[in-house]
Every structure is written in structure tokens, then in C-alpha cells.
Amino acid sequence: MVPTAAQQTIRFTLNGKPVEARILPHHNLVEMLQDFGLFGARESCGQGLCGCCTVLVNGNAVSGCLYLAAFIDGADVVTVEHLASAGTLSPVQEAFLETGAFQCGFCTPGFVLMVHQLLDRNPEPTEEDIRHYLSGNLCRCASYREIIQAVRSAAEKRKSCATG
Amino acid sequence: MKTTTKETSQVGRSIPRLEAREKVTGRAEYIHNMRLPGMLYGKIFRSTLAHGRIRSIDVSAAAAVAGVHRVITAEDVKTVIPDPYYGPVFHDQPILAMDKVRHVGEPVAVVLASDPHVAEQAAQLIAADYEELPAVFDEVAATGSPVIVHEVLRPAGMFPDFKDLAGRKNTNLHLDFKLRRGDVETAFAAADHVFEHTFHTRQIMHTPLEPIVSLAESTDSSVTLYTASQMPSVVRMEIARLLAWPENRVRVRTAFLGGGFGAKTYIKVEALVTVCSLLTHLPVKISLTMEEQFYTITKHANTLRLKSGVTKDGRITSRLCEVWWNGGAYADIGPRLTQKSGFTAAGPYDIENVHIDSYAVYTNLPPAAGLRGFGIPTLTWAYESHTDLIARALNIDPLEFRRRNLLREGRPQATGTIMKDAAIDAVLERLAERMDWHAPFDRGSGVIRRGRGIAIGFKASISNTTSVAIVNACGDGSCSVYCNTVDMGQGSDTALAQIAAEALNIPAETIKVIHADTDVTPYDMGTLGSRSTFHMGQAVKLAAEDARDKLLALAAELGLPPETTPIAQIFRKKFGMQAGNVVGIGTFNPKSTQPDHATGLAENITPFWMIGGTGAEVEVDTETGHVRVTRLVNIADVGTPINPGIVDSQLSGAAMMQFGCTMSEGMEFDAGQVTNASLADYKIPGIRDMPDQIINEVVEARQDTGPYGAKGVGETGTFGVSPAITNAIHDAVGVRLTRLPVTPEAVYRALRAANNDALEEE
Numbered sequence: 001m002v003p004t005a006a007q008q009t010i011r012f013t014l015n016g017k018p019v020e021a022r023i024l025p026h027h028n029l030v031e032m033l034q035d036f037g038l039f040g041a042r043e044s045c046g047q048g049l050c051g052c053c054t055v056l057v058n059g060n061a062v063s064g065c066l067y068l069a070a071f072i073d074g075a076d077v078v079t080v081e082h083l084a085s086a087g088t089l090s091p092v093q094e095a096f097l098e099t100g101a102f103q104c105g106f107c108t109p110g111f112v113l114m115v116h117q118l119l120d121r122n123p124e125p126t127e128e129d130i131r132h133y134l135s136g137n138l139c140r141c142a143s144y145r146e147i148i149q150a151v152r153s154a155a156e157k158r159k160s161c162a163t164g
Numbered sequence: 165m166k167t168t169t170k171e172t173s174q175v176g177r178s179i180p181r182l183e184a185r186e187k188v189t190g191r192a193e194y195i196h197n198m199r200l201p202g203m204l205y206g207k208i209f210r211s212t213l214a215h216g217r218i219r220s221i222d223v224s225a226a227a228a229v230a231g232v233h234r235v236i237t238a239e240d241v242k243t244v245i246p247d248p249y250y251g252p253v254f255h256d257q258p259i260l261a262m263d264k265v266r267h268v269g270e271p272v273a274v275v276l277a278s279d280p281h282v283a284e285q286a287a288q289l290i291a292a293d294y295e296e297l298p299a300v301f302d303e304v305a306a307t308g309s310p311v312i313v314h315e316v317l318r319p320a321g322m323f324p325d326f327k328d329l330a331g332r333k334n335t336n337l338h339l340d341f342k343l344r345r346g347d348v349e350t351a352f353a354a355a356d357h358v359f360e361h362t363f364h365t366r367q368i369m370h371t372p373l374e375p376i377v378s379l380a381e382s383t384d385s386s387v388t389l390y391t392a393s394q395m396p397s398v399v400r401m402e403i404a405r406l407l408a409w410p411e412n413r414v415r416v417r418t419a420f421l422g423g424g425f426g427a428k429t430y431i432k433v434e435a436l437v438t439v440c441s442l443l444t445h446l447p448v449k450i451s452l453t454m455e456e457q458f459y460t461i462t463k464h465a466n467t468l469r470l471k472s473g474v475t476k477d478g479r480i481t482s483r484l485c486e487v488w489w490n491g492g493a494y495a496d497i498g499p500r501l502t503q504k505s506g507f508t509a510a511g512p513y514d515i516e517n518v519h520i521d522s523y524a525v526y527t528n529l530p531p532a533a534g535l536r537g538f539g540i541p542t543l544t545w546a547y548e549s550h551t552d553l554i555a556r557a558l559n560i561d562p563l564e565f566r567r568r569n570l571l572r573e574g575r576p577q578a579t580g581t582i583m584k585d586a587a588i589d590a591v592l593e594r595l596a597e598r599m600d601w602h603a604p605f606d607r608g609s610g611v612i613r614r615g616r617g618i619a620i621g622f623k624a625s626i627s628n629t630t631s632v633a634i635v636n637a638c639g640d641g642s643c644s645v646y647c648n649t650v651d652m653g654q655g656s657d658t659a660l661a662q663i664a665a666e667a668l669n670i671p672a673e674t675i676k677v678i679h680a681d682t683d684v685t686p687y688d689m690g691t692l693g694s695r696s697t698f699h700m701g702q703a704v705k706l707a708a709e710d711a712r713d714k715l716l717a718l719a720a721e722l723g724l725p726p727e728t729t730p731i732a733q734i735f736r737k738k739f740g741m742q743a744g745n746v747v748g749i750g751t752f753n754p755k756s757t758q759p760d761h762a763t764g765l766a767e768n769i770t771p772f773w774m775i776g777g778t779g780a781e782v783e784v785d786t787e788t789g790h791v792r793v794t795r796l797v798n799i800a801d802v803g804t805p806i807n808p809g810i811v812d813s814q815l816s817g818a819a820m821m822q823f824g825c826t827m828s829e830g831m832e833f834d835a836g837q838v839t840n841a842s843l844a845d846y847k848i849p850g851i852r853d854m855p856d857q858i859i860n861e862v863v864e865a866r867q868d869t870g871p872y873g874a875k876g877v878g879e880t881g882t883f884g885v886s887p888a889i890t891n892a893i894h895d896a897v898g899v900r901l902t903r904l905p906v907t908p909e910a911v912y913r914a915l916r917a918a919n920n921d922a923l924e925e926e
Contacts, residue, residue, distance in 0.1 A: 026281050039197040040190020042422070044373040045454045049843040052373055080190035093188040097180055100809055103817055104653030105187030106373045106422030112188060134851045138843070140373050140423045141653045142820030143813060144851045145858055 010073035015082035021069070029055055029064035029072060033079060040080035040109040051137030054110035055079055061117050080109035083116065091157035092116050092150075101150035103141035110137050115151050119158055125151065174665035174672045175872045178809030181658045182677065183420065183651070193419040195392040196374045200381060200447040204233050205280035206440055208450070209273040209290040210459065211265035214301070214528040214836025215311070216294030218263060218272070225289035226275050231282040235290070236440055237273045238262045244439050245406045252398070252430045253326055254338065255318045257494040257531070259406075259435045265294065266313055266493035267530050268836040269459025276440055276448060299528035299836055303490035304467050306336040306527045313493055313526035314338075325758055326499065338491070339499035339524035341506040343764030345578055346517030348473070351482030355473030359554050363470075363546040364903045366830035367490070368463040370535050371848050372652075374422020375457055378434045379449040380441035387438050388415040393431075394424045395690035396648045396680035402431050403438055411682075418680040421652035425821065426534040427461050428652070429692055430497060458831060458841035463535035464498065465490040468509075468546035473517075478560045480569045482517035485509035487543065489524050489532070496533035499524040504624065505539030507579050507764055511547035512588050512622040512775070513569040518578040520764065528836050537623065538693055541822050541882040544621030545904065548887030552617065553900065562618060562891065563596050571622075580765045585875075586773035587801035590863040592620050595799045598859055599779040608896070613784050614794075617891025620777040621883030624770035625876060626693040627756035632686035633703035634749050635664055635711040639742040641731035643668055643711070648680040648688035649700045653817075654878050655810035656696050660704045662806050663871050667708035670731075686749075694876025697806060698772060699752055701871035706750025714746045754869065772867050772875045775801035778819065778884030780855075782892040789912025791827070791893060793855040800880045801865045804873030808862070811877050815860040818881030824849040826886040830905045 011020045014036060021032055030043045030053050041064040044052040048063035055064040056078040083090040089097065092115045102108040111134065118125060118133045125133065130151045139147065186192040209226075223235040238260040241248045248262070249255040261272045273290050277283035300311040316333050319326040329338065352358050378391040387407075393399050396416040404411045421428060433450045440448040452460060466489060473482040487509055491498040506522025555565035570592060573583055595618055596602075608614035634646040645664050651657040657677040665672035678685060688700060715734055719726040722737045735744050754771040781795040798819045805811040828847035832839045840846045860881070866873035890901045899914040916923050 034197070034199070038190075039194075042194075042196065042374070044375070044422075045843040047454075047842060047844055050373060084189050089185070089188065096188045097184045100180060100184070100813055102184075102187050102653075103655070103813060104372075104374070104421060104423045105183070105192050106194065108187050109190035112190075131852050131854075138373065138848060138850055140371055140425070140821070140848060141813075142817045142823075142849060142854075144820070144849075144854050145816055146813060147851065 008070065010070065012072045012074060013076045015078060023069040025070060027069040029067040029069055032069040033064065038079050038081050042106060050107065051110040051114065052107050054113045056113055056117065061114055080113055083112065090116070091161060092119065092154040095150040095154035095157060099146050099150040099153055101146040102143050107137060107139045111139070111147055115154060118151070119155055123158065124155060174662045175806045176808065177662065178807055179658065179672060181655055181810070182661055182673065183657060194374050194422050195379065195390050195419050196377045196422060196451060198379055198390055200379065203447040203449055204276040204278055204444060205283050206274045206276050206437065206448055206450040207280065207283035207287040208271045208456065209275065209287045211261060211268055211270040211272055213265055213294050213296055214268050214299035215297040216265050217297060218261060218265060219293040219295055221273060222291045223273055226286040229282060229286040229289065231277050231279055232286045233276045233278065234444055235273055235275050236260070236443060240443055241439050244442050248406065249318065250402055250406060250431055250435055251320055251495055252322055252497050253320055253499045254495040255320050256314055259439060267528050269530055270493065271436065274436060274440060276444060300336070301527050301529055301833065301836060303465060303488040303525045303527060306525045307523060309336060312336060313528060323500065325761065336526040337523055338495055338526055339502050341503040341522040341764065342762070343507050343518060343520035343578055345765065348482040348484050348517045348519040351517040352473040355481055356476040357474045357558065358471065359474065359550070359557065360471040361550050361553060362902065363468045363549060365466045365542050366904060367465045367529065367532060368535060368825050368829050369458050369831060369846065370425040370427035370461065372423030372425060372427050375452045375454065376428060376432045376460060377451040378437045379447060380437035381447040382438070382441040386413045386415065387441065388417065389434055389438065390417050391434050392421050392428055393418055393434070394421065394428045394650050394652060394692055395430060396650065396682055397687045398690055399431055399434050400682045403434060406435055416680065416682045418650050421650055424652035425536045426692060429533065429690060432460060454843060455841045458838045459530045461496065462492065462530050462532045462831065464532040464539070464542070466542050470546055470550040472550065472554060474554055474558065478558055478565050478568050480513055480515050483510040483515050484519045487522045490527050490529060491524050492527055492529040492531040494531040495524065496531050498533050501534050501539045503759070504626070505543055507759060507769065508540065508622060508624060509543050509547065510578050511551060512571045512620055514571045514575050515578065529833065534692065536818060536821050537879040537882040540621055540623040540879065541825065541886060544619060544883045545886035548619035548621065548884065549890055552887065552891040552894065563601055566592060566620065577769070579759055579769045581767060581769040583773065585867045586622065586775055587863050587865040588620065588622060588775050590865065591775045591777040591799045591801055594861060594863050595620070595777040595779050595797060598797045598799065598861060608783060611785060611787050613786055613896040614781065615784065615892045615894065615896025616779065616781045617888045617895055618777065618779045619884035619887035619891060623774045623879060623883065625698065625772045625774065626695050627770055629689035629695060629699060630751065630753040631688045631699040631703040632751045633700060633707040634686055634747060635704065635707040637711050637715060637731055637746045639732065639735045639744050642674060643670065644676045644678055645704055646678045646685045647700055647704060648682070648685045649696045650680055650691040652691065654814060655807060656691065658810060659697055659806045660700060663701050663704050664708040666872060667705055668712055694774060694878040694880065697877065698870050698875045701874060702752040703750040705871045706752060707748040709748070710750060711746050711748025714748060718746065772870060774876055774880045776880035776883035778888040780888040780892040782889060782896055784893055784896045784911065786897060786915060789908040789915060791906060791911055793889060795857045796855040797859045798881050799861050799863060800877065802862050802877040802880060803865055803867035803870050803875035805862055806872065806874050811862060812860050814877050815881035816858050818879060819858065819885050820849050822882035822885035826889050826905060828905050828907060
């Protein structure tokens with residue numbers, strides 16, 4: 001057992017709320033989030049290659065399976081669970097639902113978070129932009145065609161929200 | 165019962181999946197996410213040898229690591245299960261290796277700790293001493309090799325047709341399926357042309373993004389398994405058999421699966437976690453890593469030899485098929501696949517003389533079984549490449565050549581079964597239309613050459629299997645479906661809700677589909693082979709109709725107008741308050757005949773046929789060998805779709821999976837060790853690999869015996885993809901790829917070889 005002396009307490013913002021966590025040096029971000037009951041970030045390939053474990057740290061998408069929990073101290077962490085506020089889906093989530101941009105749903109949180117980041121930075125992406133931006137997320141059910149449709153639809157929704 | 169939805173039928177609607185909201189918010193339930201209080205994590209110590217006799221296993225260093233609860237080996241397993249061998253066709257696979265290891269990565273011991281990192285670290289301290297034995301890896305060589313993977317064959321007894329293999333010794337061949345129709349040799353002698361080609365495929369990994377994962381919780385008299393399984397009923401039966409317990413002491417629960425594709429069938433780590441939990445009296449969870457999955461279950465590597473006799477006007481008169489299935493070290497469901505897919509190895513053609521030998525072979529590679537298509541995409545790749553080569557050699561248009569030989573409705577398939585509800589010709593014709601086959605085609609120029617290809621395949625459904633469903637109407641009129649069909653992304657919850665809703669005449673969105681819990685949900689053979697829409701669909705329909713009829717009778721008995729009274733009102737009148745249930749039950753077990761042992765012939769080989777055709781347009785870079793698929797057209801006979809939107813995504817999902825198997829996926833080995841066992845080296849398709857255009861279409865068809873005319877669809881999109889692409893490459897640059905995957909290197913080598921300037925092999 002790793003000596004308890006190695007445990008450390010970190011403080012950070014999780015989905016908009018200040019929290020603290022007791023962690024061990026080898027714990028990664030996905031494991032730590034599970035202690036908060038958050039299972040949307042999922043370890044799959046364990047190498048940062050599939051995107052299932054995507055989490056936003058200080059506004060940047062990271063691979064939670066490779067990101068040591070210790071590095072979260074003082075950071076702002078957003079998970080997929082935070083995107084729907086008061087029961088209302090975000091435009092991106094709504095677009096994924098409407099276009100059926102998933103099958104098994106295991107990779108979906110990673111895609112949804114990446115699309116949020118994409119549209120924050122590039123509100124009107126071309127298909128090439130979309131393919132480039134999402135190339136680090138894998139969907140074994142291969143709902144890629146529907147995902148591209150969902151991104152387009154989400155971009156429209158966000159535009160009409162902003163102008164409307 | 166009030167009919168609020170009479171004008172809008174529930175089937176045929178493209179409603180979003182019932183669980184869509186949970187999936188986009190990250191709240192959907194997967195076994196991978198489950199944790200129980202006091203739970204231990206198991207990490208497996210695996211064989212580093214492909215074949216060896218175990219001399220000793222030293223677990224002392226691992227057991228001494230602080231935080232390690234216990235280390236388990238086969239000796240411990242035997243205290244719980246004296247004969248700890250499992251498998252659906254052969255009882256050949258030990259829960260942990262006993263006496264011998266038969267492939268690299270075979271589980272030898274397991275370390276249990278409450279911290280998975282501690283268990284993982286400790287597992288690396290285990291030392292095993294082996295006497296290394298010679299190993300055999302090639303499926304053809306293994307049939308005559310002195311290296312024997314299993315000393316004695318041990319058929320499981322689940323399938324009666326394998327019983328006569330019991331006790332057979334000194335052979336790696338564990339099933340030899342034969343089909344004999346007419347006389348191929350005489351026909352070859354009489355043919356104007358005889359063509360012969362050989363094809364090869366490599367082992368493929370299913371790569372579900374949620375890994376294979378099971379969690380067991382036990383008492384002295386019961387065990388509950390939470391497992392990411394496609395077959396909860398079969399898991400229960402197999403665990404009960406191993407423990408010599410009655411089925412009702414084993415409870416199996418599932419959740420949504422993060423993909424299955426055949427990887428999560430029969431049992432995988434379920435027996436191991438059960439034993440660990442019984443030995444420790446604590447819950448035990450094992451989640452495989454991506455690397456471990458490559459050593460757990462795969463899709464067969466194959467050698468396929470096809471020979472056809474053809475008349476000068478392009479009629480195929482005879483076809484001989486020899487197919488070797490590299491089953492790896494444990495049979496799993498491979499022998500069943502060898503037979504069930506084997507009888508279609510000659511393709512959807514009307515051929516008078518057919519000779520098929522389909523061999524299941526043990527080797528010292530990781531076990532192989534079904535992956536989305538149960539062998540059909542591999543067979544289709546071979547026979548549709550072969551067919552295309554013949555058409556080209558005879559200078560007949562590939563479409564026209566297929567038309568001349570197509571297996572049409574009312575004609576006998578190779579087994580003798582008369583084709584029915586199989587829209588083979590409609591799929592081919594629609595494919596030609598969607599490919600604009602007769603329109604001028606830009607063939608490219610300079611470095612980039614363009615080509616196009618078509619292919620068509622068919623699959624028989626699994627036969628003689630049973631589905632049972634329960635439909636329960638509550639006091640307020642809300643209804644639930646209880647069944648063991650597992651939604652692994654194919655949308656079964658939604659489709660089954662639509663079927664129940666149609667029979668009950670209520671909106672599908674109001675129905676809840678209860679996920680498998682074998683204490684509650686009734687028997688189903690499994691979620692595989694595209695069988696659920698048809699088999700469970702019929703069971704759910706029967707159950708819903710049973711519930712509906714009981715409600716109508718109750719309403720009539722109470723003096724209520726049966727057709728217009730809401731369900732809730734029937735209960736209120738009956739019980740004086742919101743109370744009670746009406747339960748309907750449905751059992752579906754379509755009969756078919758097993759192929760004759762000597763001839764492979766059968767009158768009624770399958771409950772239904774699935775037909776899939778694919779067309780591909782490609783651009784080949786002749787300087788790099790890079791192939792870009794610019795257009796992929798998938799046409800299918802799925803009967804009448806229950807949910808057209810989900811059917812469409814199933815078709816492209818299946819096509820893309822086979823696209824990966826065609827373009828980039830293939831396990832590589834060095835002395836039995838997988839050298840590309842990670843997503844860094846094993847390339848599954850990403851969003852940038854998508855063809856520029858994917859078109860899916862279902863032909864107008866109806867499966868008379870299916871629920872509301874529907875049949876299975878999950879695998880159909882895979883059938884024609886590989887040959888459509890290799891046929892298109894041939895069309896573009898005149899070279900024939902006879903090995904999958906068609907990587908840029910493979911294409912470039914073929915181009916150089918065709919130019920009499922072959923590159924040296926590495």
C-alpha cells in the first residue's frame with residue numbers, strides 16, 4: 001500500500017463549485033472524478049488516444065486517463081455532467097440527441113466536450129475543421145457521419161441562441 | 165383500451181433512442197463504472213509463452229506486497245470448481261491456466277487488492293517457470309502439425325452435432341464442416357474455364373471502447389454478476405454449470421454496453437470474478453485493459469481457397485471452397501461459426517455443384533470467435549473477390565456476371581433450402597442504380613487513378629434459438645418490457661419498445677425496457693447474430709399481445725368498452741384504486757433444420773436471410789499506395805425497418821467497422837505475442853478515415869415471419885465492404901489484393917510487383 005503520508009489534499013473548482021479531494025500521487029483525473037460520483041469521463045484505451053476520458057481543465061480538453069489528479073490543484077475542471085444546466089441540455093447535447101450522433105454512447109461525453117470546445121473557438125467550422133478537430137476521439141460504433149451533422153446543427157443552434 | 169395513436173403507427177418511426185438523454189449527459193449506466201463497497205480489483209498475470217508446460221508459479225513476492233488481499237492461481241480455482249473448464253462448444257478453456265499455457269496472454273494468476281494500481285504492480289512480481297513447447301500459429305500448417313494444442317477434444321454438449329468429436333486425440337482440427345452438392349469434379353472437367361484463387365485475412369480485435377468487464381458479489385449460496393455481457397442467460401447457465409448450482413442461485417445483471425460486436429458473448433472473465441468473490445467473500449471486479457482485450461477474444465485469421473468452373477457464357481457450374489479458420493488456443497464459439505457461416509461460403513449464387521470444407525483449427529494464438537457478421541464478411545470478401553476476378557477474366561461486366569448467376573427467390577441455396585424473403589436481386593439492382601453503374605466514370609489520370617467495385621453477401625440467421633419476453637402493465641397504465649436483450653448501441657431498447665407499443669397501441673416513448681437481471685428477466689439465447697429484432701421482437705410482440713388481450717378481456721368483464729377505455733381506468737374499476745398488474749408473456753422459438761452431417765444439406769437452414777450489398781469508389785495514389793474511398797454505398801434487405809433512423813446508423817456503423825478490417829486493422833505477432841496491442845499501433849477508423857460520402861438504403865422488403873415484417877440488421881452493412889473496396893482497387897490500378905488489410909504498403913507492393921519491380925520483403 002502506498003503510505004498514507006503520500007496522500008495530499010488538493011483544492012479546485014469542479015463544475016463551478018469549489019471542492020477538495022484527498023488523492024494519492026498516482027491517481028489520475030478519471031479515478032478522482034469517480035470519487036465525486038462523476039462517471040462521464042471514462043478510461044478506455046489508457047493511452048490518451050481514444051478521447052473517452054476527455055475533461056476540460058482550465059478550458060482545455062485533456063485526456064483524463066493520463067492527467068495526474070495532483071496537477072488539478074487550483075484548476076477549473078468541467079465535466080460532461082456540467083453541460084446540461086437545470087435539466088436543459090446544451091445546444092451541443094441537443095444536437096447529438098436529435099441527429100442520433102451516437103450508438104453505444106460510451107465515447108459520447110468525450111465528443112460532446114470536444115464539440116463544445118470546437119464551437120467556442122470556431123463557431124462556424126467547415127467539415128474539414130470538424131474532422132480535424134475530432135480526429136483524437138474514436139467511436140467504434142462509427143457514428144461519425146451523424147456526429148458531423150450534429151456539429152453543424154449545434155453551430156446553428158448556438159448562432160440562433162446568440163442572435164436570438 | 166383507449167387508442168390514442170391509431171393513425172400514427174409505432175413501428176416505422178425514427179424516434180430518438182429512449183436512452184438518448186442519459187447518453188449525451190454522460191449519465192448512462194455501464195458496468196465499467198460500477199463500484200461496490202469493499203470491492204477488490206483483480207489484475208491478471210498472463211503467460212509470456214505461446215505454448216508451454218507450467219513447472220511452477222511463484223506468487224510469494226506479489227502476495228507480500230502491502231495492500232494485496234490475495235493471489236489466486238488454478239490450484240485455488242479448483243477448490244471451488246474441481247473441473248474449471250468452460251466454453252460454449254468445447255469445455256477447453258481453464259479459468260486460470262492448468263498444467264499448460266496455450267497462448268501468449270493466457271491468464272495464469274490473478275492478484276486482488278482494493279487499489280487496482282497495487283494489484284497491477286504486484287501482478288508484475290509473479291514469476292512462472294515453464295517448459296517451453298513448440299508452438300503452431302498458421303491455420304493451414306496446424307491441421308497437419310505434430311504440435312498439438314489440446315491433447316483431447318472435449319465437446320461441451322450444448323450443440324448435439326458436435327458430440328461425436330468427444331475424446332478425439334492428436335488433432336488441432338476441431339470441426340470439419342462439409343457441404344456436398346452435386347459433383348464438382350465432373351463439373352470442373354466439363355467447364356469451359358476453371359478459376360482458382362486463395363485469400364488471407366489477419367486476426368482482428370473487436371475493440372469495444374468499454375472493455376470486457378465483470379463484477380461478482382457472492383454469499384455462500386448465491387452469486388450476483390454485474391457484467392458487460394451480450395448473453396446474460398448463457399452467462400447464468402455457464403456459471404451455474406461450473407459451480408454445479410441450480411440456475412436460480414446465479415443472478416446476472418447487465419447495463420448498457422459500451423459496444424460488444426461479439427466480444428462480450430458467452431463467458432469471458434465472469435467465471436474468474438465469481439471464483440475470486442467466492443474465495444474472498446468480497447465483491448471482485450476485473451476490467452480488462454485495451455491491451456488485454458487483444459489476448460482475450462478476436463476475429464479469426466483465415467486462409468480461403470476458392471475454385472470455380474464456368475461456362476463460356478458466364479454461368480458458374482461448380483464451386484469448391486476450402487476455408488481454414490484460425491481459432492487460436494480456445495474454441496469459444498468458433499466451431500459453430502465454421503459451420504453456420506461455412507454453408508454460405510459459395511456466395512449468393514445459383515450453383516449446381518458445390519463442395520465446401522470449412523475447418524476450425526486450434527493454434528497457439530489468442531482465441532478467435534465472431535465479430536459483427538460471424539465469419540460472413542470474411543467469406544464474402546473471398547467469394548466476391550473471386551467472382552469479380554472471374555468476371556474480369558471473361559470480360560463480362562461484374563454486375564452482369566452476378567445477374568447471370570444470382571440466387572433468386574424460390575431457388576435452392578447450396579444447402580438445398582429454398583430461398584424465401586431474401587431480396588438478393590433487389591439489393592443488387594438497387595446497388596447498381598445508386599452506383600450509377602452504367603454512367604460514364606472518371607477513371608482519373610496521372611498519379612491518382614479511380615476505380616469502382618461492387619459486392620453482395622448474405623447470411624443465415626442463427627437457428628433454433630429461443631427468446632422469452634414479459635410485458636407488464638401497471639395500475640396507471642404505464643408498461644414495461646422485461647427481456648434479456650442487451651442494448652450495446654444497436655438500439656434494441658428502442659426497437660423493442662416500438663414493437664410493444666404497436667401491439668399495445670400506446671406511444672413507444674412511454675414504455676420502459678428493463679435491462680437484464682436474470683432474477684427478473686426471462687431467458688434469451690443472446691444478443692448476437694442480428695437475432696434480437698427478429699427473435700426477441702417476436703417474443704415482445706407476443707407478450708404485448710397477450711397483455712393486450714388480457715386487458716381487453718378484463719375491460720369486457722367489467723362492462724367497460726374494451727377498445728376505448730384507458731388501461732388505468734380498467735385497473736381502477738377492477739381494484740377500486742390505482743393497483744394491480746396485467747402480465748403478458750411471449751416465447752418465440754422458430755424451428756429450422758440442422759445441416760446433415762455428411763452432406764451439409766438441410767431443408768430449412770435458417771429462420772431468415774440477411775442480404776447486404778456494397779459499392780465503393782476509390783482513388784489510388786500510385787506513388788504511395790494510399791487508397792481513398794470517396795464513396796461507399798450500402799444497400800440492405802432488412803425486411804421492414806422498425807426504426808429507419810437507427811437502421812441507417814447500424815448500416816453505416818457496420819460498414820465502417822468492416823472498413824477498418826479492410827483498410828488498416830490486423831493483429832501482428834512475434835512468436836505469438838501481439839506486437840500492435842494498443843490503439844497507438846492498431847488503427848481503428850477515426851473521423852478522418854471516413855469515406856467522403858456514405859449512402860445507405862434499404863430495399864422495400866418484408867420478412868413475413870418477422871415482427872411487423874422486420875428482420876435483423878446489425879451485421880448486414882459489413883458483408884460487401886472488403887470486396888467492394890478490393891474490387892475497386894483492381895478496377896483503378898489493375899492489381900488484386902488477396903490479403904487484408906489493404907494498407908498503403910500492401911497496395912504499393914502490389915503495384916511494384918505488377919510492374920515486375922517487386923520490393924524486397926522485410
